[in-house]
Amino acid sequence: MKRTLKIAALLFATLLMLAAAAAAWYIYTKQPQRTGSLTLTQLTAPVSVRYDERGVPHIRAENEADLYRALGYVHAQDRLFQMEMVRRLAQGELAEVLGPKLADVDRLFRTLGIRARAQTYVASMDKTSPAARALDAYLDGVNQYQATHPAPMEFDLLGIPKRPFTAQDTVAVSGYLAYSFAAAFRTEPVLTxxxxxxxxxxxxxxxxxxxxEGVVTPGTTAAMNSQDWGKLDQLAQLSHEALEMAGLPQFEGSNAWALSGSRTASGKPLLAGDPHIGYSAPSVWYEAHLSAPGFELYGHHQALNPMALLGHNQQFGWSLTMFQNDDIDLIAEKANPDNPNQVWYHGQWVDLQSREETILVKGAAPITLTLRRSPHGPIITDAFKDSLGKTPVAMWWAFLETENPILDAFYELNRADTPEKARGAASKIHAPGLNVVWANAAGNIGWWAAARLPIRPDNVNPSFMLDGSTADADKTGFYRFSDNPQEENPARGYIVSANHQPRPNSGVPVPGYYNLFDRAQRLDERLRDPSIKWDVKTSQSVQLDPQNGYGLRVLKSLLPVLNTVVPDPLEHALLESLFAWDGSHTVNSITPTVFNQFLYELARSAMADEMGAVQFKNLLGTRALDFALPRLAEDATSPWWDNRNTPAVESRADTVKAAWRATMDHLQLTLGKEPAGWGWGKAHTLTHGHPLAAQKPLDRLFNIGPFAAPGGRETPNNLSGAIGPAPWAVSYGPSTRRLIDFADAGKALGINPVGQSGVLFDTHYQDQAQTFIAGGYVAQHLSAADVTANTRSTMTLTPAANSPR
Incomplete structure (x- = not known):
């Protein structure tokens, strides 16, 4: 018996060892290769790829085609699954691999028209342009990697088939980026x-x-009934949740500033930037240092794009923020009661265009969509499988209605070493709207709000839904780029861009869904200090600043009210901390926890009864609420204070008292009875979520975090999310922090929120995550000497035997 047990134990141990060996081999086959020599077809000469201590590739080629082909290859081996997911999201193909739960997301993106626009865009591209040739070489590199290597682990888990990446994928992804800015879907239905x-x-x-004038009003022929509102409620919810469901990052805000040499310690311009984007694993940016005769750039790239969206070299550099201009209008059409496929346009009934598309669904039958388009744009209410209501709502979107040569724009911006070149490149960005903040070693700084701004009829407010039965819903053209907000070398010696409402000198209107001005004011307050000569060290304190004045603005009128309605001594001590608060959100502080919970409870107590559950949830996701709450706090006579669900008429004091009581009850329930345990870092955490994290227990394997997070909503260190109840999961914030002093741009600093690689178990999957949350920076090697000193491995890509010479 003992012998039998020993044999069984030995067999079991052997099986375990074999299973472990097989698992180890499986993981090994999925890892990136960063050493040795590999062959690529279509190369004309060997390409050197040197990897530094963070896994950043420093690519040296003899010509641009080889350079971009090599970039595509190395980008794919680190981020192929990210590339796959982002193209599927943009083209409405997620349900094919993730199942029926993503069918509504696919419906939405098909209805937006991104896929169809990408098809027509690629068909009309000049394939001989430098940008098109660069894209062609890059995608060839991506596809060569995919064709010659095992699929990523996520492909195996989801059963994703390999298929080549195309220019249509790249253009569609640019449409997804444009959509991710679109606050109109959440805001216009709410405000209307x-x-x-x-x-x-x-x-x-x-x-x-x-x-x-020009907007949908009660009593007009295009007025919305209750069923129509139900459909728009769905649209607002789905547009808000789509990117969260897909596990892919959304653009949210950003900081950037440029200081002239008169304001810096070195006497040369200094550039700073930290675009605010949704957090994910892997992170949105892929860093790569590109070098070929006549061209060099340290760039930050997005999936499937060979052109860097952020970049610098020894001569110049730039960063981006979101313009936040309103380039989407929602338009309620007047439908023909005798023919639902006709709408009233310019005094007559006109036919809607229509097309059919099929969504493949894993484990379910395909879905056939009939997608319609009015003269104003796609009928977005067709996104829903149940046809509710009688009023079709169209979407006019600059991304669909402009030439938008965005690939050419960034190809030129990657080479823009003078203000004239940078201005010319920015003029070719039509959608999404972007602020380009630029500086060069010659001493210039500049900012251009890049977008094609539509000319709307006078007295039309695009914050509301428009009435398509009138000409007021039309666009009569676009303003000149020279009329856009912009500055070059201002006398004050610095430029700040932080998603706030700009004031164009031209007087051209720039309606939009801008962020609170508090963050911009805080940055301006810091940077205008004439006693400081700025360098990369002092600039770090500005990027990491966890303070703003928003909380103080909200509380100014309410603290005296709270002082009269909070009798409990312990709670009064918390109230006293609000009186003394400077607006800082540091991890050990209790006060920001109390304030942010109170902010949510104030909004809920005042507004949820009037808005209803669905529209109140939508309101929480808008920037309109940020602007409304300080004004509400000041206005003791506002009708919002009354609770419609009670027979009494509540005053501001009544509602503020209820909000405070709800704040205390919720914090005690979720964080513990003792306020000593309510530290901001306990309640406010960052987890970098992977697209597979929704499948338990894969979240434990792929997610990175949680980390106690400093900063908060609209502080310069803008680690934040929507207004809501504790605990708060940070959903967006600085996607990188870059600091470049053009006295020596080779000493630029930056950081990746997690790591370069998207490959699980790779050394660089999360090697920067702790440094990032702690506010650390790392070197971005640019000079030949620094690259050589920090090279950890070298890979050489060589031409295949049949490659052109």
């Missing part, structure tokens, strides 16, 4: 709901001009 269902007195706190 407030105006039409509640009235002008309720709209007052949003500080919007009351312009009824």
């Amino acid at each position: 709901h407030v105006r039409d269902k509640l009235g002008a007195a309720y709209l007052k706190v949003f500080d919007l001009d009351w312009h009824p």
Whole structure:
């Protein structure tokens, strides 16, 4: 018996060892190769790829085609699954690999028209342009990697088939980026709901001009009924949740500034930038140092794009923020009661265009969509499988209605060493709207708000849904780029861009869904200090600043009220901390926890009864609420204070008291009875979520975090999310922090929120995550000497025997 047991134990141990060996071999075959020699077809000469201590490739080629082909190859081996997921999201193909739960996301993206626009865009591209040739070489590198290597682990888990990447994928991804800015889907239905269902007195706190001309109003032929509103509620919710469901990052804000040499310790311009994007694993940016005769750039690239969206070299550099201009209008069409496929346009009934598309669904039958388009744009309410309501809503979107040579724009921006070249490149960015903040070693700084701004009829307020039965919903053209907001070498010696409302010198209107001005004011307050000569060290303190004045603005009118309605001594001590608070969000502080919970409870107590559950949830995801709450706090007579669900008429004091009580109850329930345990870092955490994290227990394997997170909503260190109840999961923030002093741009600093690689178990999958959350920076090697000193491995890509010479 003992002998039998020993044999069984030995066999079991052997099987375990074999299984472990097989697992180890499986993982090994998925890892990136960063040493040795590999062959690529179409190369004309060997390409050197030197990897530094963070896994950043420093690529040296003899010509641009070889350079971009090599970039595609190394980008794919680190980020192939990210490339696959982002193209599927943009083209509405997620359900094919993730199943029916993503079918509504696919419906939305098909309805937006991104896929169709990408097809027509690629068909009309000049294939001989430098940007098109660069894209062709890059995609060939991506496809050569995919064709010659095992699929990533995620492909195996989801059963994703390999298929080549195309230019249509790249263009569609640019449409996804444009959509991710689109606050209109969340905001316009909400504000129209407030105006039409509640009235002008309720709209007052949003500080919007009351312009009824051209907008949908009760009693008009295109007025919305309850079923129509139900459909728009769905649209707002789905547009807000789509990217979260897909596990892919969304653009949210950004900081950037440029200082002239008169304001710096070195006497040369200094550039800083930290675009605010949704957090994910892997991170959105892929760093690569590219070098070929006549061209060098240290760039930050996005999936499937060979052109860097952020970059620098010894001569110049730039960063981006989101312009936040309103380039989407939602338009309620007047449908023909005798023919639902006709709408009233310019005094007559016109036919809707239509096309059919098929969504493949894993484990379910395919879905056939009939997608319609009016003269104003796609009928976005067709996104829903159940045809509710009678009013079709169209979407006019600059991404669909402009030439938008964005690949050419960034190809030129990657080489823009003078203000004239940078300005010319920025003029070719039509959608999404971007602020280009630029500097060069010759001493120039500049900022250009890049977008094609539509000319809308006078007195039309695009914050509301428009009435398609009138010409007021039309666009009569676009303003000149020279009329856009912009500055070059201002006398004050610095430029700040932080998603705030710009003031163009031309007087051209720039409606939009801009962020709070508090972050921009805080940056301006710091940078205008004449006693400081700025360098990369002092600039770090600005990027990492966890303070702003928003909380103080909200509390200014409410603290005296709270002082009279909070009797409990322990709670009064918390209230005293709010009186003394400077607006800082540091991890050990209790005060920001109390404030942010109170902010949510204030909004809920005042507004949820009027808005209803669905529209209140949508309101929480808008920037309009950020602007409304300080005005609401100041206005003791606002009708929002009354709770419609009670027979009494509540005052501001009544509602503020209820909000405070709810704040205390919620924090005690979620964080513990003792306020000593309510530290901001306990309640406010960052987890970098992988697209597979929704499948338990894969979240434990692929996710990175959680980490206690400093900063907060609209502080310069903008680690944040939507207004909501504790605990708070940070959803977006600095996607990198870059600091470049052009006295020696080779000593630039930066950081990746997690790591270069998207390959699980790779050394560089999360090797920067702790440094990032702690506010650390790492070197971005640019000079030949620094690259050589920090090279950890070298890979050589050589031409295949049949490659052209």
